[in-house]
Amino acid sequence: MGEMTVLADVADMRRRLGNDDELIAELFQLFLEDYPSQLDTLRAAVDSRGPDAVRRAAHVVKSSAGNLSASRVADAAAALEDAAERNGVPAFDELFAELANQLQALAAELHARRSAQ
């Protein structure tokens, strides 16, 4: 896997989690299980234009991505969360599209990592 595609910073995770590779594998697994429904919740919130629902949904994604040290996903989620806090409804679609892309890229990376093992 090329370094430029690395979205989850495993070195940072190992540093934070005391080199617990079993836990890291478990977190990857939980993310792969949870991200489709997180994405659905997020899409529904964006479609409903409800700032509070968007803020909450984006916050959970930011938290999950943070646990995977996936800063690009976490940043995209934080941007959407910030927009929702400032009631920036017009920016929702663009920020959601960016976050959805990053999430899917992260999922693809984690799938690839799993099949490589």
Added chain:
Amino acid sequence: MMRVLVADDDRLSAAALQRTLPADTFAVTVVNNGAAALKVLTEPDSPSLAILDWMMPELDGPEVCRRVRAEAPRPDRYLILLTSRDAREDIVVGLDAGADDYLVKPFHRGELLARVSVGMRMLELQKGLADRVDELQKALAQVKQLRGLLPICSYCKAIRSDGDYWQQVEGYIAQHSEAQFTHGICPPCYEQMSKELAEYAKTHRSPV
């Protein structure tokens, strides 16, 4: 075994927290919303230590802190809030709401364990203090019985205890305090008693 509540709607955070707390020391209960956290923390025998995410469905972390402090106040309670790295300005709000400490997400294992052990130290201190206060209150209750109004006989100095039983003063005090008595005779009484004994001997002298 120390019981800990972890409340977080992000399964990854909850799993990482649960896994980081050693299973031989901590019995961890996990819930995924604020209302469930409040329910667990207001039950009898609830965990003393809780790690609560800031933003959760139903009730947020600070609101859980406020309600736990109001509805189930206990001296042995330590609440840690989890906050995102970009929400540090909220920390004052969280501490004001009744949190004892906070931890920034995504957490670092060493920091989590250090903060949890500070919590355990505080809980032990609180327990020590509570035990001491308890002992002192028990001792104070004893002292109070001696400070109350004691009905005493003006002539023989017996004290009326509960149940209309008249008791010698030394027996009464020994029963109601840690004091003990050794018996002797004071100089004025000695003089008085010597006189009386001499008088008695004179009047009861056997006829020769």
